[in-house]
Amino acid sequence: MGKTLFDKVWDAHVVRKIEDGPDVFFIDRHFIHEVTSPVAFVGLRRRGIDVMYPEKTFATADHNTPTWNQHLPVADPLSANQLSALAQNAEQYGISHWGLGHRNNGIVHIVGPENGITLPGSTIVCGDSHTSTHGAFGAIAFGIGTSEVEMVLSAQCIMQPKPKKMRINVNGELGFGVTPKDVALYIISQQTTSGATGYFVEYAGDVFENMSMEGRMTVCNLSIEMGARGGMIAPDEKTFSYVKGRKHAPKGSDWDKALAYWKTLKTDTDAEFDAEFTYHAADIEPMITYGTNPGMGMGVTGVIPNAEDVEGGEMTYKKSLGYMKFNEGDQMLGKPVDYVFLGSCTNGRIEDFRAFCSIIKGRKKAENITAWLVPGSHKVVDQIKEEGLDKILEEAGFVLREPGCSACLAMNDDKVPAGKLSVSTTNRNFEGRQGPGSRTLLASPLVAAATAVEGVVTDPRTLIIA
Amino acid sequence: MAYDKFEVLTSTAYPLPIENVDTDQIIPARFLKATERKGFGDNFFRDWRYDKNDQPIPDFPLNDPKYIGSKILVGGKNFGSGSSREHAAWSVYDFGLRCVISSFFADIFRNNCLNIGVLPVQVSPEFAQKLFDAIYSDPKTEIKVDLPNQTVTLMSTQESEQFEINGYKKGNMLNGFDDIDYLQNIKEEIKIFEAAQEIY
Ligand code: SF4
Numbered sequence: 171m172g173k174t175l176f177d178k179v180w181d182a183h184v185v186r187k188i189e190d191g192p193d194v195f196f197i198d199r200h201f202i203h204e205v206t207s208p209v210a211f212v213g214l215r216r217r218g219i220d221v222m223y224p225e226k227t228f229a230t231a232d233h234n235t236p237t238w239n240q241h242l243p244v245a246d247p248l249s250a251n252q253l254s255a256l257a258q259n260a261e262q263y264g265i266s267h268w269g270l271g272h273r274n275n276g277i278v279h280i281v282g283p284e285n286g287i288t289l290p291g292s293t294i295v296c297g298d299s300h301t302s303t304h305g306a307f308g309a310i311a312f313g314i315g316t317s318e319v320e321m322v323l324s325a326q327c328i329m330q331p332k333p334k335k336m337r338i339n340v341n342g343e344l345g346f347g348v349t350p351k352d353v354a355l356y357i358i359s360q361q362t363t364s365g366a367t368g369y370f371v372e373y374a375g376d377v378f379e380n381m382s383m384e385g386r387m388t389v390c391n392l393s394i395e396m397g398a399r400g401g402m403i404a405p406d407e408k409t410f411s412y413v414k415g416r417k418h419a420p421k422g423s424d425w426d427k428a429l430a431y432w433k434t435l436k437t438d439t440d441a442e443f444d445a446e447f448t449y450h451a452a453d454i455e456p457m458i459t460y461g462t463n464p465g466m467g468m469g470v471t472g473v474i475p476n477a478e479d480v481e482g483g484e485m486t487y488k489k490s491l492g493y494m495k496f497n498e499g500d501q502m503l504g505k506p507v508d509y510v511f512l513g514s515c516t517n518g519r520i521e522d523f524r525a526f527c528s529i530i531k532g533r534k535k536a537e538n539i540t541a542w543l544v545p546g547s548h549k550v551v552d553q554i555k556e557e558g559l560d561k562i563l564e565e566a567g568f569v570l571r572e573p574g575c576s577a578c579l580a581m582n583d584d585k586v587p588a589g590k591l592s593v594s595t596t597n598r599n600f601e602g603r604q605g606p607g608s609r610t611l612l613a614s615p616l617v618a619a620a621t622a623v624e625g626v627v628t629d630p631r632t633l634i635i636a
Numbered sequence: 637m638a639y640d641k642f643e644v645l646t647s648t649a650y651p652l653p654i655e656n657v658d659t660d661q662i663i664p665a666r667f668l669k670a671t672e673r674k675g676f677g678d679n680f681f682r683d684w685r686y687d688k689n690d691q692p693i694p695d696f697p698l699n700d701p702k703y704i705g706s707k708i709l710v711g712g713k714n715f716g717s718g719s720s721r722e723h724a725a726w727s728v729y730d731f732g733l734r735c736v737i738s739s740f741f742a743d744i745f746r747n748n749c750l751n752i753g754v755l756p757v758q759v760s761p762e763f764a765q766k767l768f769d770a771i772y773s774d775p776k777t778e779i780k781v782d783l784p785n786q787t788v789t790l791m792s793t794q795e796s797e798q799f800e801i802n803g804y805k806k807g808n809m810l811n812g813f814d815d816i817d818y819l820q821n822i823k824e825e826i827k828i829f830e831a832a833q834e835i836y
Contacts, residue, residue, distance in 0.1 A: 217816065289835070315748035364714040364742070
């Protein structure tokens with residue numbers, strides 16, 4: 171029987187199989203950030219062990235960094251403490267560190283690919299569940315806990331049972347105004363937040379083949395929101411040309427050797443999956459969520475379904491709508507919004523800013539909207555400026571902030587106040603995710619932009635001149 | 637030794653029959669700022685346990701005197717979804733719990749629990765419902781979790797169900813060992829593997 175893409179990469183990284191137990195799984199690339207790594211280093215010290223391969227770990231500060239005045243000392247003492255712990259740990263163990271203000275600084279899942287650290291066929295982990303982003307390159311990438319961060323630091327391996335395999339096919343042509351974010355939110359709404367638990371997903375079909383690398387990253391990023399360990403897409407010419415020439419990518423004959431191997435990273439035609447689903451591009455609309463998990467999504471023109479028409483318990487469903495202050499049968503279109511957030515490792519790349527600008531160009535930010543536009547990295551900032559997008563934003567009344575995770579998890583000052591409604595391009599609409607009491611609607615950069623100029627939830631297709 | 641051994645635990649339990657409880661509820665992001673593993677129990681389910689003025693919400697099960705001191709929590713389906721923050725598992729442990737029972741767990745949370753000495757026990761939805769019913773009818777109902785035999789028993793009726801755990805993790809829990817201890821012992825093998833790798 172043939173092997174899947176996932177099998178090929180997984181099997182190439184098993185150091186040892188433990189009977190009736192997990193595999194000892196080798197990690198090629200490890201990212202750390204200030205929030206989930208300090209305790210791992212405390213553990214190392216307590217046990218008196220060293221970092222085994224410091225050159226395979228990369229540190230960047232992103233989770234609790236301010237997006238304003240990054241040149242000033244970080245005001246929150248607890249955040250400052252974590253940032254300095256990261257810097258000290260990196261320094262002590264010889265780990266490369268892109269701290270605040272460094273040219274390569276940015277959200278971990280954005281700077282990894284940008285710098286050619288993320289490679290096809292590699293294994294990548296980080297103490298952040300959206301590590302699945304890197305699967306866009308045909309890597310096995312997933313989030314880990316702090317104990318596992320300590321394992322990777324101390325032995326470059328983690329102990330993992332091999333997940334089951336799922337393939338999700340989406341075929342056809344995406345409609346006008348439908349973005350990779352909508353594809354992902356659609357799939358999650360079909361799978362629910364636990365549908366893919368225990369699985370590693372491969373995305374296949376012409377929708378993903380035709381997608382840019384940025385779009386593929388958005389899709390793989392959201393894999394975790396349906397419970398999957400991660401998601402991946404077979405590498406192709408687009409992948410190779412994205413990686414080529416980047417800082418850490420192989421060069422010269424190493425490149426040729428790597429490329430020859432990478433071209434073998436495809437699911438064999440006779441390989442089998444434990445589960446398979448097929449969706450049709452034509453069924454996907456621009457999406458929006460209405461509840462407190464990413465599976466509670468629908469087409470932007472839809473109405474909130476009744477409890478009896480959705481899977482899961484009625485009590486949980488009603489609690490969720492109660493938190494959101496919505497009712498069954500409500501339409502999202504036209505709901506007044508307070509905040510719009512463009513950014514995060516889901517939608518903080520250059521393409522997302524281009525999409526946002528395509529809508530707001532020549533229009534004005536609505537007065538009732540507070541907009542936070544947070545690029546994923548300094549490289550994204552540079553490109554925004556190079557393409558003149560900053561001018562378009564400025565003319566429309568928007569301000570560009572400095573890179574970081576920001577309102578994705580609201581560990582810095584960018585918190586949506588209690589009760590306020592936010593349209594956000596991030597990945598989680600959990601209770602309080604964007605600040606205690608905040609209410610979040612997840613959507614694409616196009617929906618976010620349309621909402622930002624209209625002041626109410628708006629279908630971007632009504633603003634695009636086709 | 638990384639944490640206390642787990643063998644047989646008999647305790648009353650907190651009922652929390654809400655589905656899709658995510659890690660942002662178990663421990664909100666604003667409490668992730670520590671650089672040491674301390675004090676997370678205080679902020680366990682912070683925003684469900686306390687109101688805006690930091691007053692305990694009396695009818696939330698974790699505040700209910702009927703259940704205080706339990707070492708087991710029985711949660712709804714898809715418990716622990718969301719982020720990879722191990723802080724969520726730490727807060728479970730620091731709050732004084734050693735076992736979470738649910739009809740379905742999110743992957744990373746389950747893994748994190750096993751790594752730090754909290755036993756995730758997956759039961760059938762029917763058995764979970766029986767546990768909830770029993771706790772609601774008598775908050776003093778005890779549940780026995782027997783790791784060596786991999787059984788969970790409702791003491792009042794002696795109804796029991798098997799649960800799964802792989803042999804390796806079971807051994808770790810029984811002995812209070814963790815994966816880092818294991819990996820330290822096979823470092824030579826890892827070095828050989830690394831040296832043979834050509835591309836990465
Ligand atoms: S942007 Fe959000 S999801 Fe992405 S790395 Fe930062 S906190 Fe995690």
